[in-house]
Amino acid sequence: MPIWHINCVMDWLNVKDNRPTNININTIKFPLPAISSILHRISGVFIFVGIAFLLYILELSLQSESGFTSVLVLLDHFLVKFLAWAILAGLLFHLIAGFKHLLMDLGIGESFEAGLLGARLVFGVSIIATLVAGIWIW
Amino acid sequence: MVTNVTNLSRAGLYDWVVQRLSAVILLIYALGILSSFVLYPDMGYEQWKAIFSSSFMRIFSLIALLALCGHAWIGMWTISTDYLTNRQIGSSATFFRLAFQAFCVLLILIYLIWGIRIFWSIE
Numbered sequence: 705m706p707i708w709h710i711n712c713v714m715d716w717l718n719v720k721d722n723r724p725t726n727i728n729i730n731t732i733k734f735p736l737p738a739i740s741s742i743l744h745r746i747s748g749v750f751i752f753v754g755i756a757f758l759l760y761i762l763e764l765s766l767q768s769e770s771g772f773t774s775v776l777v778l779l780d781h782f783l784v785k786f787l788a789w790a791i792l793a794g795l796l797f798h799l800i801a802g803f804k805h806l807l808m809d810l811g812i813g814e815s816f817e818a819g820l821l822g823a824r825l826v827f828g829v830s831i832i833a834t835l836v837a838g839i840w841i842w
Numbered sequence: 843m844v845t846n847v848t849n850l851s852r853a854g855l856y857d858w859v860v861q862r863l864s865a866v867i868l869l870i871y872a873l874g875i876l877s878s879f880v881l882y883p884d885m886g887y888e889q890w891k892a893i894f895s896s897s898f899m900r901i902f903s904l905i906a907l908l909a910l911c912g913h914a915w916i917g918m919w920t921i922s923t924d925y926l927t928n929r930q931i932g933s934s935a936t937f938f939r940l941a942f943q944a945f946c947v948l949l950i951l952i953y954l955i956w957g958i959r960i961f962w963s964i965e
Contacts, residue, residue, distance in 0.1 A: 748917045752946075755910070755953055763960045765887075766894055772887035799872060802865050809862065840879075 737823040744801040747794040754791040787839050793834040800830050844923040848943055850916050861916045864909035871906040895964045907957040911950045918946040 734742075765775040778784050804822050808814055813822045850857050878885070878893060893899055925931070926939035 709858065745917075748914075749921065752914050752918065756949075757913075759956055759960065763956070766891060766960060766964050769887045772890065774918070793875065795872065801870055804867065806862060826900055 709809050722828055737819050740823040741827050747798040750794040751798055785841050789838055792837045796833045797830045844927055849919050855864050860912050864913040867906055867909040868913060885895050891964060900961055903961045914950055
């Protein structure tokens with residue numbers, strides 16, 4: 705069970721801090737929806753930092769004709785391609801997992817089985833989208 | 843449990859709504875930009891500039907930028923109050939959490955001012 709769920713339940717129950725708690729990552733079983741949930745957070749932090757790169761590229765590309773060309777030249781470099789792909793992958797996963805989140809807010813797919821299916825779909829669609837993005841970049 | 847309140851609206855329900863509303867705005871904006879890449883793979887500078895200099899895109903970009911700032915703050919606040927707590931990292935958690943939150947505020951402000959400059963300096 706993800707740590708914040710344990711925290712929420714413990715805060716809700718008003719459990720005192722001195723009680724023994726097991727939040728040892730190595731002994732907690734992480735089902736697929738939990739991994740999807742934690743990756744949603746990690747990808748969020750990653751894109752938050754990555755926005756700096758995207759804004760830099762956007763500013764340069766809109767500045768002038770030569771700026772636009774230098775963006776194309778920059779994006780021709782392997783490492784820059786890889787960085788763009790990594791940010792795009794994080795963005796795609798975050799969007800797809802977020803879309804599932806919104807569906808669940810509407811009451812769609814809230815059962816145990818649907819939760820697992822939803823997480824599988826999120827991973828499946830994200831992997832395909834990331835591969836397509838990679839092919840498109842290279 | 844984190845007891846000092848530094849969330850966006852000082853009310854969880856509003857944060858919840860803002861997070862979802864901004865998510866929908868950002869989803870539409872991101873899909874719009876990505877589809878322009880797919881539809882016009884050989885886009886030149888003039889075409890690229892024309893997209894962003896239209897009134898519609900200037901306003902949409904500004905709305906998306908504001909949505910990004912709110913969305914990022916709520917997300918980072920949620921993460922910081924879940925992991926940077928006394929239970930997770932010990933008694934100095936409040937210092938680290940507030941330092942992390944201050945860094946996030948600074949980065950969000952930079953993005954906001956930088957973004958406005960980009961979108962409104964196109965001729």
